[in-house]
Amino acid sequence: MNENFVCKNIGVNEEGHLTFAGQDTVSLAKEYGTPLYLMDEDRIRENMRVYKKAFAENFPEGSEPLFASKACSFAQVYRIALEEGMGIDVVSSGEIYTAMKAGYPLSNAHFHGNNKTDEDIAFAIRNGIGFFVSDNREELDVIDREAQKAGIRQKVLLRLTPGIDTHTYEKINTGLVDSKFGTAIETGQAEEIVKYALTKENIELKGYHCHVGSQVFAEDVFEEAALIMIRFIGHMKDVCGYTAEYLDLGGGYGVRYVAGDGYINIAEKIRSVAETVAKASAEAGVPFPKILMEPGRSIVADAGMTLYTAGSVKRIPGYKNYVSIDGGMTDNPRFALYGSKYTCYNAGKMNEERTLNASLVGRCCESGDIIAEKIDFAQSTCRGDVMAVCTTGAYNYSMASNYNRVARPAMVMLKGGESYIAIRRETLDDLVNLDI
Numbered sequence: 001m002n003e004n005f006v007c008k009n010i011g012v013n014e015e016g017h018l019t020f021a022g023q024d025t026v027s028l029a030k031e032y033g034t035p036l037y038l039m040d041e042d043r044i045r046e047n048m049r050v051y052k053k054a055f056a057e058n059f060p061e062g063s064e065p066l067f068a069s070k071a072c073s074f075a076q077v078y079r080i081a082l083e084e085g086m087g088i089d090v091v092s093s094g095e096i097y098t099a100m101k102a103g104y105p106l107s108n109a110h111f112h113g114n115n116k117t118d119e120d121i122a123f124a125i126r127n128g129i130g131f132f133v134s135d136n137r138e139e140l141d142v143i144d145r146e147a148q149k150a151g152i153r154q155k156v157l158l159r160l161t162p163g164i165d166t167h168t169y170e171k172i173n174t175g176l177v178d179s180k181f182g183t184a185i186e187t188g189q190a191e192e193i194v195k196y197a198l199t200k201e202n203i204e205l206k207g208y209h210c211h212v213g214s215q216v217f218a219e220d221v222f223e224e225a226a227l228i229m230i231r232f233i234g235h236m237k238d239v240c241g242y243t244a245e246y247l248d249l250g251g252g253y254g255v256r257y258v259a260g261d262g263y264i265n266i267a268e269k270i271r272s273v274a275e276t277v278a279k280a281s282a283e284a285g286v287p288f289p290k291i292l293m294e295p296g297r298s299i300v301a302d303a304g305m306t307l308y309t310a311g312s313v314k315r316i317p318g319y320k321n322y323v324s325i326d327g328g329m330t331d332n333p334r335f336a337l338y339g340s341k342y343t344c345y346n347a348g349k350m351n352e353e354r355t356l357n358a359s360l361v362g363r364c365c366e367s368g369d370i371i372a373e374k375i376d377f378a379q380s381t382c383r384g385d386v387m388a389v390c391t392t393g394a395y396n397y398s399m400a401s402n403y404n405r406v407a408r409p410a411m412v413m414l415k416g417g418e419s420y421i422a423i424r425r426e427t428l429d430d431l432v433n434l435d436i
Protein backbone atom coordinates (compact mmCIF):
# COMPACT_ATOMS: atom_id res chain seq x y z
CA MET A 1 0.00 0.00 0.00
CA ASN A 2 1.35 3.37 -0.93
CA GLU A 3 0.93 5.72 1.99
CA ASN A 4 2.05 9.17 2.81
CA PHE A 5 3.78 8.31 6.07
CA VAL A 6 4.58 11.14 8.48
CA CYS A 7 8.27 10.26 8.40
CA LYS A 8 10.41 8.36 5.91
CA ASN A 9 11.54 5.83 8.54
CA ILE A 10 8.03 4.31 8.47
CA GLY A 11 6.96 1.73 5.90
CA VAL A 12 5.14 -1.53 5.19
CA ASN A 13 6.77 -4.88 4.36
CA GLU A 14 5.64 -7.82 2.17
CA GLU A 15 3.69 -9.35 5.04
CA GLY A 16 1.64 -6.19 5.36
CA HIS A 17 3.34 -5.30 8.64
CA LEU A 18 4.28 -1.79 9.64
CA THR A 19 8.03 -1.24 9.64
CA PHE A 20 10.05 1.29 11.58
CA ALA A 21 13.66 2.06 10.71
CA GLY A 22 13.32 -0.85 8.30
CA GLN A 23 12.35 -3.36 11.01
CA ASP A 24 9.13 -5.31 11.40
CA THR A 25 7.19 -3.79 14.30
CA VAL A 26 5.10 -6.93 14.87
CA SER A 27 8.30 -8.94 15.35
CA LEU A 28 9.75 -6.28 17.64
CA ALA A 29 6.58 -6.37 19.76
CA LYS A 30 6.88 -10.14 20.01
CA GLU A 31 10.57 -10.04 20.88
CA TYR A 32 10.48 -7.27 23.50
CA GLY A 33 6.86 -7.24 24.69
CA THR A 34 4.47 -4.30 24.84
CA PRO A 35 3.95 -1.50 25.58
CA LEU A 36 7.26 -0.65 24.01
CA TYR A 37 9.02 2.55 23.06
CA LEU A 38 11.08 2.25 19.88
CA MET A 39 13.79 4.77 19.08
CA ASP A 40 15.39 5.02 15.67
CA GLU A 41 18.96 5.89 16.65
CA ASP A 42 19.97 6.60 13.07
CA ARG A 43 17.16 9.13 12.79
CA ILE A 44 18.23 10.89 16.02
CA ARG A 45 21.75 11.21 14.61
CA GLU A 46 20.44 12.41 11.26
CA ASN A 47 18.30 15.08 12.96
CA MET A 48 21.26 16.24 15.05
CA ARG A 49 23.47 16.46 11.96
CA VAL A 50 20.98 18.67 10.15
CA TYR A 51 21.31 21.23 12.94
CA LYS A 52 25.10 20.83 13.27
CA LYS A 53 25.63 21.33 9.55
CA ALA A 54 23.28 24.31 9.27
CA PHE A 55 24.96 25.96 12.25
CA ALA A 56 28.44 25.46 10.81
CA GLU A 57 27.30 26.94 7.50
CA ASN A 58 25.37 29.93 8.79
CA PHE A 59 26.53 31.12 12.20
CA PRO A 60 29.82 32.39 13.63
CA GLU A 61 32.34 30.15 15.38
CA GLY A 62 31.19 29.26 18.89
CA SER A 63 27.54 28.95 17.84
CA GLU A 64 25.95 25.57 18.49
CA PRO A 65 22.69 23.66 18.65
CA LEU A 66 21.89 22.18 22.06
CA PHE A 67 19.66 19.15 22.43
CA ALA A 68 16.83 20.08 24.83
CA SER A 69 17.03 16.77 26.63
CA LYS A 70 13.78 17.17 28.55
CA ALA A 71 12.13 15.96 25.33
CA CYS A 72 13.55 12.51 26.04
CA SER A 73 16.13 12.14 28.78
CA PHE A 74 17.93 8.82 29.24
CA ALA A 75 21.58 7.80 29.38
CA GLN A 76 21.95 6.57 25.82
CA VAL A 77 20.58 9.75 24.25
CA TYR A 78 23.30 11.76 26.04
CA ARG A 79 25.96 9.37 24.69
CA ILE A 80 24.57 9.87 21.20
CA ALA A 81 24.60 13.65 21.68
CA LEU A 82 28.20 13.47 22.84
CA GLU A 83 29.22 11.38 19.82
CA GLU A 84 27.46 13.80 17.49
CA GLY A 85 29.10 16.82 19.13
CA MET A 86 25.76 18.25 20.30
CA GLY A 87 25.56 20.43 23.38
CA ILE A 88 22.66 19.79 25.74
CA ASP A 89 20.05 21.58 27.82
CA VAL A 90 19.07 20.18 31.17
CA VAL A 91 16.27 21.30 33.48
CA SER A 92 16.78 19.42 36.74
CA SER A 93 19.35 17.73 38.93
CA GLY A 94 17.89 14.48 37.64
CA GLU A 95 18.73 15.28 34.04
CA ILE A 96 22.15 16.57 35.10
CA TYR A 97 22.83 13.36 36.97
CA THR A 98 21.66 11.19 34.07
CA ALA A 99 23.95 13.06 31.68
CA MET A 100 26.87 12.78 34.10
CA LYS A 101 26.31 9.05 34.57
CA ALA A 102 26.33 8.68 30.79
CA GLY A 103 29.73 10.36 30.67
CA TYR A 104 28.46 13.59 29.14
CA PRO A 105 30.76 16.52 30.11
CA LEU A 106 28.64 19.09 31.95
CA SER A 107 30.82 21.93 30.75
CA ASN A 108 28.81 21.62 27.55
CA ALA A 109 25.43 21.73 29.30
CA HIS A 110 23.01 24.61 29.83
CA PHE A 111 20.87 24.50 32.95
CA HIS A 112 17.34 25.83 32.42
CA GLY A 113 14.20 26.20 34.45
CA ASN A 114 12.16 28.98 35.99
CA ASN A 115 12.69 27.81 39.55
CA LYS A 116 15.88 25.96 40.36
CA THR A 117 16.28 25.13 44.03
CA ASP A 118 19.32 26.09 46.08
CA GLU A 119 20.30 22.41 46.02
CA ASP A 120 19.98 22.25 42.22
CA ILE A 121 22.18 25.30 41.83
CA ALA A 122 24.86 24.06 44.24
CA PHE A 123 24.78 20.61 42.61
CA ALA A 124 25.18 22.02 39.12
CA ILE A 125 28.03 24.33 40.06
CA ARG A 126 29.80 21.61 42.03
CA ASN A 127 29.68 19.42 38.94
CA GLY A 128 30.94 22.09 36.56
CA ILE A 129 27.83 23.06 34.60
CA GLY A 130 28.69 25.21 31.58
CA PHE A 131 25.91 27.78 31.64
CA PHE A 132 22.91 28.69 33.72
CA VAL A 133 19.91 30.13 31.96
CA SER A 134 18.11 32.20 34.54
CA ASP A 135 15.16 34.56 34.58
CA ASN A 136 14.87 35.92 38.11
CA ARG A 137 16.88 37.81 40.67
CA GLU A 138 16.41 35.33 43.48
CA GLU A 139 18.19 32.73 41.40
CA LEU A 140 20.97 35.10 40.35
CA ASP A 141 21.63 35.75 44.05
CA VAL A 142 22.02 32.04 44.76
CA ILE A 143 24.16 31.41 41.66
CA ASP A 144 26.40 34.30 42.70
CA ARG A 145 26.73 32.96 46.24
CA GLU A 146 27.43 29.37 45.17
CA ALA A 147 29.91 30.47 42.49
CA GLN A 148 31.78 32.47 45.09
CA LYS A 149 31.95 29.42 47.35
CA ALA A 150 33.31 27.39 44.45
CA GLY A 151 35.79 30.12 43.58
CA ILE A 152 34.53 30.56 40.01
CA ARG A 153 32.70 33.09 37.87
CA GLN A 154 29.61 31.28 36.62
CA LYS A 155 28.54 31.82 33.02
CA VAL A 156 24.88 32.87 32.81
CA LEU A 157 22.38 33.66 30.08
CA LEU A 158 19.27 35.63 30.99
CA ARG A 159 15.96 34.33 29.75
CA LEU A 160 13.87 37.17 28.35
CA THR A 161 10.38 37.24 26.85
CA PRO A 162 10.25 38.98 23.51
CA GLY A 163 6.43 39.08 23.58
CA ILE A 164 5.47 36.94 20.61
CA ASP A 165 2.35 34.92 20.01
CA THR A 166 3.27 31.69 18.27
CA HIS A 167 -0.28 30.55 17.55
CA THR A 168 0.35 27.07 18.90
CA TYR A 169 -1.30 25.37 21.84
CA GLU A 170 -1.70 27.83 24.67
CA LYS A 171 0.10 25.62 27.15
CA ILE A 172 3.22 25.47 25.05
CA ASN A 173 3.30 29.12 24.09
CA THR A 174 6.00 30.67 26.26
CA GLY A 175 7.13 33.82 24.52
CA LEU A 176 4.32 36.11 25.66
CA VAL A 177 4.81 38.96 28.12
CA ASP A 178 2.59 37.34 30.75
CA SER A 179 4.34 33.97 30.58
CA LYS A 180 5.55 32.11 33.66
CA PHE A 181 8.95 32.05 31.94
CA GLY A 182 11.42 34.81 31.30
CA THR A 183 11.64 38.51 32.03
CA ALA A 184 9.68 40.78 29.75
CA ILE A 185 11.43 43.25 27.49
CA GLU A 186 8.27 45.31 27.00
CA THR A 187 7.84 46.19 30.68
CA GLY A 188 11.43 47.32 31.14
CA GLN A 189 12.08 44.46 33.55
CA ALA A 190 14.53 42.82 31.17
CA GLU A 191 16.71 45.91 31.20
CA GLU A 192 16.63 45.93 35.00
CA ILE A 193 17.61 42.30 35.37
CA VAL A 194 20.52 42.71 32.94
CA LYS A 195 21.82 45.61 35.01
CA TYR A 196 21.32 43.56 38.15
CA ALA A 197 23.22 40.56 36.75
CA LEU A 198 26.08 42.85 35.76
CA THR A 199 26.51 43.90 39.41
CA LYS A 200 27.13 40.30 40.46
CA GLU A 201 30.84 39.69 40.94
CA ASN A 202 30.72 35.93 40.54
CA ILE A 203 28.45 35.93 37.53
CA GLU A 204 29.77 36.28 34.02
CA LEU A 205 26.82 37.44 31.95
CA LYS A 206 27.26 35.85 28.53
CA GLY A 207 24.07 36.95 26.81
CA TYR A 208 20.36 36.40 26.39
CA HIS A 209 17.96 33.57 25.82
CA CYS A 210 14.40 33.39 24.59
CA HIS A 211 12.09 30.49 23.79
CA VAL A 212 8.92 31.45 22.00
CA GLY A 213 7.02 28.19 22.14
CA SER A 214 6.87 24.64 20.94
CA GLN A 215 5.56 22.79 17.91
CA VAL A 216 5.92 26.05 15.98
CA PHE A 217 5.11 26.08 12.27
CA ALA A 218 4.41 29.80 11.83
CA GLU A 219 6.57 31.27 9.10
CA ASP A 220 8.56 33.94 10.78
CA VAL A 221 8.40 33.41 14.53
CA PHE A 222 12.11 32.78 14.99
CA GLU A 223 13.09 35.67 12.76
CA GLU A 224 10.75 37.95 14.67
CA ALA A 225 12.19 36.80 18.00
CA ALA A 226 15.74 37.22 16.71
CA LEU A 227 14.94 40.73 15.55
CA ILE A 228 13.52 41.80 18.92
CA MET A 229 16.43 40.21 20.78
CA ILE A 230 19.09 41.81 18.58
CA ARG A 231 17.45 45.19 19.05
CA PHE A 232 17.57 44.56 22.77
CA ILE A 233 21.29 43.72 22.54
CA GLY A 234 21.77 47.06 20.79
CA HIS A 235 19.64 48.84 23.38
CA MET A 236 21.65 47.47 26.31
CA LYS A 237 24.87 48.37 24.58
CA ASP A 238 23.64 51.96 24.32
CA VAL A 239 22.24 52.07 27.84
CA CYS A 240 25.11 50.53 29.77
CA GLY A 241 27.83 49.49 27.36
CA TYR A 242 27.14 45.77 27.72
CA THR A 243 27.22 43.74 24.49
CA ALA A 244 25.86 40.21 24.70
CA GLU A 245 28.21 37.57 23.29
CA TYR A 246 25.54 34.88 22.94
CA LEU A 247 21.98 34.88 21.71
CA ASP A 248 20.05 31.69 22.43
CA LEU A 249 16.88 31.45 20.34
CA GLY A 250 15.43 28.46 22.18
CA GLY A 251 13.74 25.43 20.68
CA GLY A 252 10.38 24.80 19.18
CA TYR A 253 10.42 23.82 15.52
CA GLY A 254 7.33 21.75 14.79
CA VAL A 255 7.28 18.14 13.64
CA ARG A 256 4.77 16.09 11.67
CA TYR A 257 2.40 14.10 13.86
CA VAL A 258 -0.30 13.63 11.24
CA ALA A 259 -0.29 13.79 7.47
CA GLY A 260 -2.00 17.20 7.56
CA ASP A 261 0.88 18.79 9.50
CA GLY A 262 3.32 20.97 7.65
CA TYR A 263 6.90 20.13 6.95
CA ILE A 264 9.72 22.30 8.22
CA ASN A 265 12.98 22.44 6.37
CA ILE A 266 15.29 23.11 9.33
CA ALA A 267 18.33 23.92 7.19
CA GLU A 268 16.37 26.53 5.26
CA LYS A 269 14.85 27.98 8.41
CA ILE A 270 18.25 28.38 10.00
CA ARG A 271 19.56 30.09 6.90
CA SER A 272 16.78 32.67 7.05
CA VAL A 273 17.31 33.20 10.80
CA ALA A 274 20.98 33.87 10.00
CA GLU A 275 20.01 36.43 7.38
CA THR A 276 17.72 38.19 9.84
CA VAL A 277 20.39 38.22 12.55
CA ALA A 278 23.03 39.54 10.14
CA LYS A 279 20.80 42.36 8.96
CA ALA A 280 19.49 43.25 12.43
CA SER A 281 22.99 43.20 13.98
CA ALA A 282 24.28 45.58 11.33
CA GLU A 283 21.32 47.90 11.93
CA ALA A 284 21.77 47.79 15.70
CA GLY A 285 25.51 48.36 15.40
CA VAL A 286 26.42 45.18 17.29
CA PRO A 287 28.51 42.18 16.23
CA PHE A 288 26.71 39.04 14.96
CA PRO A 289 26.35 37.15 18.28
CA LYS A 290 27.20 33.51 18.77
CA ILE A 291 23.88 31.75 18.21
CA LEU A 292 22.48 28.91 20.26
CA MET A 293 19.26 26.98 19.60
CA GLU A 294 17.68 24.26 21.68
CA PRO A 295 15.78 21.78 19.57
CA GLY A 296 14.14 19.01 21.57
CA ARG A 297 11.10 17.70 19.72
CA SER A 298 12.63 18.05 16.26
CA ILE A 299 15.58 15.86 17.30
CA VAL A 300 13.72 12.93 18.84
CA ALA A 301 9.99 13.05 17.97
CA ASP A 302 10.05 11.30 14.60
CA ALA A 303 12.72 8.91 15.88
CA GLY A 304 10.10 7.40 18.18
CA MET A 305 7.23 4.98 17.84
CA THR A 306 5.21 3.23 20.55
CA LEU A 307 3.87 -0.31 20.21
CA TYR A 308 0.95 -1.64 22.20
CA THR A 309 -1.19 -4.76 22.25
CA ALA A 310 -4.91 -4.32 21.73
CA GLY A 311 -7.26 -5.64 24.40
CA SER A 312 -10.98 -5.11 24.19
CA VAL A 313 -12.50 -3.65 21.04
CA LYS A 314 -15.76 -2.00 22.01
CA ARG A 315 -18.34 -1.15 19.37
CA ILE A 316 -21.28 1.01 20.41
CA PRO A 317 -23.57 0.95 17.35
CA GLY A 318 -24.68 4.43 16.32
CA TYR A 319 -22.20 6.04 18.73
CA LYS A 320 -18.53 5.26 18.70
CA ASN A 321 -15.89 2.58 18.89
CA TYR A 322 -12.95 2.03 21.19
CA VAL A 323 -9.75 0.05 20.86
CA SER A 324 -8.19 -0.41 24.30
CA ILE A 325 -4.46 -0.93 24.63
CA ASP A 326 -2.08 -2.14 27.32
CA GLY A 327 -0.62 1.36 27.90
CA GLY A 328 -2.07 4.85 27.66
CA MET A 329 -1.68 8.15 29.47
CA THR A 330 0.99 6.61 31.69
CA ASP A 331 3.37 6.29 28.74
CA ASN A 332 1.90 9.10 26.63
CA PRO A 333 -0.05 11.84 28.44
CA ARG A 334 0.03 14.29 25.55
CA PHE A 335 -3.60 13.93 24.47
CA ALA A 336 -4.70 14.40 28.08
CA LEU A 337 -2.44 17.46 28.41
CA TYR A 338 -2.94 19.24 25.11
CA GLY A 339 -5.31 17.19 22.99
CA SER A 340 -2.42 16.40 20.67
CA LYS A 341 -2.92 14.35 17.52
CA TYR A 342 -1.19 11.15 16.45
CA THR A 343 -1.02 8.82 13.51
CA CYS A 344 -1.94 5.30 14.62
CA TYR A 345 -2.04 1.91 12.91
CA ASN A 346 -2.91 -1.70 13.44
CA ALA A 347 0.67 -2.72 12.76
CA GLY A 348 -0.05 -6.25 11.57
CA LYS A 349 -2.98 -5.39 9.30
CA MET A 350 -1.60 -2.60 7.15
CA ASN A 351 -3.01 -4.01 3.92
CA GLU A 352 -6.53 -4.45 5.21
CA GLU A 353 -9.15 -1.88 4.47
CA ARG A 354 -9.51 0.54 7.36
CA THR A 355 -13.20 0.85 8.13
CA LEU A 356 -13.25 0.70 11.91
CA ASN A 357 -13.29 4.31 13.10
CA ALA A 358 -12.32 4.25 16.75
CA SER A 359 -10.62 6.01 19.62
CA LEU A 360 -7.38 4.43 20.78
CA VAL A 361 -7.66 4.48 24.55
CA GLY A 362 -5.51 3.46 27.49
CA ARG A 363 -6.05 1.21 30.46
CA CYS A 364 -6.15 3.86 33.18
CA CYS A 365 -9.12 4.83 35.33
CA GLU A 366 -9.60 8.21 33.63
CA SER A 367 -11.93 8.95 30.73
CA GLY A 368 -9.28 11.37 29.51
CA ASP A 369 -6.90 8.45 29.07
CA ILE A 370 -6.92 8.69 25.30
CA ILE A 371 -4.05 8.39 22.83
CA ALA A 372 -5.92 9.47 19.72
CA GLU A 373 -9.47 9.91 18.48
CA LYS A 374 -11.24 9.13 15.22
CA ILE A 375 -8.65 6.82 13.76
CA ASP A 376 -9.48 4.40 10.96
CA PHE A 377 -8.28 0.92 11.86
CA ALA A 378 -8.61 -2.41 10.08
CA GLN A 379 -12.18 -3.68 10.58
CA SER A 380 -10.90 -7.00 11.98
CA THR A 381 -8.91 -5.30 14.77
CA CYS A 382 -9.10 -7.54 17.82
CA ARG A 383 -7.49 -8.51 21.09
CA GLY A 384 -3.85 -9.42 20.61
CA ASP A 385 -3.20 -7.14 17.62
CA VAL A 386 -0.13 -4.92 17.73
CA MET A 387 -1.09 -1.25 17.62
CA ALA A 388 1.43 1.41 16.69
CA VAL A 389 1.52 5.13 17.47
CA CYS A 390 3.93 7.19 15.39
CA THR A 391 6.11 10.17 16.29
CA THR A 392 6.25 9.44 20.01
CA GLY A 393 9.95 10.13 20.57
CA ALA A 394 9.42 13.49 22.28
CA TYR A 395 7.58 14.13 25.54
CA ASN A 396 6.32 10.58 25.89
CA TYR A 397 8.91 8.62 27.85
CA SER A 398 10.01 11.83 29.58
CA MET A 399 6.45 12.55 30.71
CA ALA A 400 5.58 8.97 31.63
CA SER A 401 4.17 8.20 35.06
CA ASN A 402 3.22 5.24 37.21
CA TYR A 403 -0.42 6.25 37.59
CA ASN A 404 -2.49 3.22 38.56
CA ARG A 405 0.89 1.66 39.39
CA VAL A 406 1.38 0.82 35.77
CA ALA A 407 5.01 -0.04 35.04
CA ARG A 408 6.75 2.07 32.41
CA PRO A 409 7.67 0.44 29.09
CA ALA A 410 11.12 -0.53 27.93
CA MET A 411 12.91 1.58 25.34
CA VAL A 412 14.46 -0.29 22.44
CA MET A 413 16.90 1.41 20.09
CA LEU A 414 16.95 0.55 16.38
CA LYS A 415 20.24 1.01 14.63
CA GLY A 416 21.36 -0.15 11.21
CA GLY A 417 18.96 -3.11 11.21
CA GLU A 418 19.86 -4.13 14.77
CA SER A 419 18.02 -3.50 18.02
CA TYR A 420 19.07 -3.19 21.64
CA ILE A 421 17.49 -2.23 24.97
CA ALA A 422 18.40 1.25 26.22
CA ILE A 423 15.94 1.32 29.13
CA ARG A 424 14.70 -1.91 30.59
CA ARG A 425 11.04 -2.44 31.34
CA GLU A 426 9.98 -1.51 34.87
CA THR A 427 9.15 -4.49 37.03
CA LEU A 428 6.59 -4.87 39.80
CA ASP A 429 9.50 -4.75 42.22
CA ASP A 430 10.63 -1.43 40.77
CA LEU A 431 7.16 -0.11 41.56
CA VAL A 432 7.38 -0.93 45.27
CA ASN A 433 11.06 -0.18 45.60
CA LEU A 434 10.60 3.14 47.37
CA ASP A 435 7.77 2.04 49.66
CA ILE A 436 8.79 1.57 53.30
Ligand SMILES: *Cc1c(COP(=O)(O)O)cnc(C)c1O
Binding pocket: 068, 070, 071, 089, 112, 211, 213, 214, 215, 250, 251, 252, 253, 294, 295, 296, 297, 298, 394
Ligand atom coordinates in the same frame (compact mmCIF):
# COMPACT_ATOMS: atom_id res chain seq x y z
C1 LIG B 1 11.06 22.81 25.97
C2 LIG B 1 12.14 23.75 25.65
C3 LIG B 1 12.93 23.57 24.51
C4 LIG B 1 12.67 22.50 23.51
O1 LIG B 1 11.50 22.75 22.81
P1 LIG B 1 11.07 21.79 21.61
O2 LIG B 1 9.73 22.25 21.23
O3 LIG B 1 11.07 20.41 22.14
O4 LIG B 1 12.08 21.97 20.52
C5 LIG B 1 13.97 24.43 24.31
N1 LIG B 1 14.24 25.43 25.18
C6 LIG B 1 13.49 25.63 26.28
C7 LIG B 1 13.83 26.73 27.19
C8 LIG B 1 12.42 24.81 26.54
O5 LIG B 1 11.67 25.03 27.63
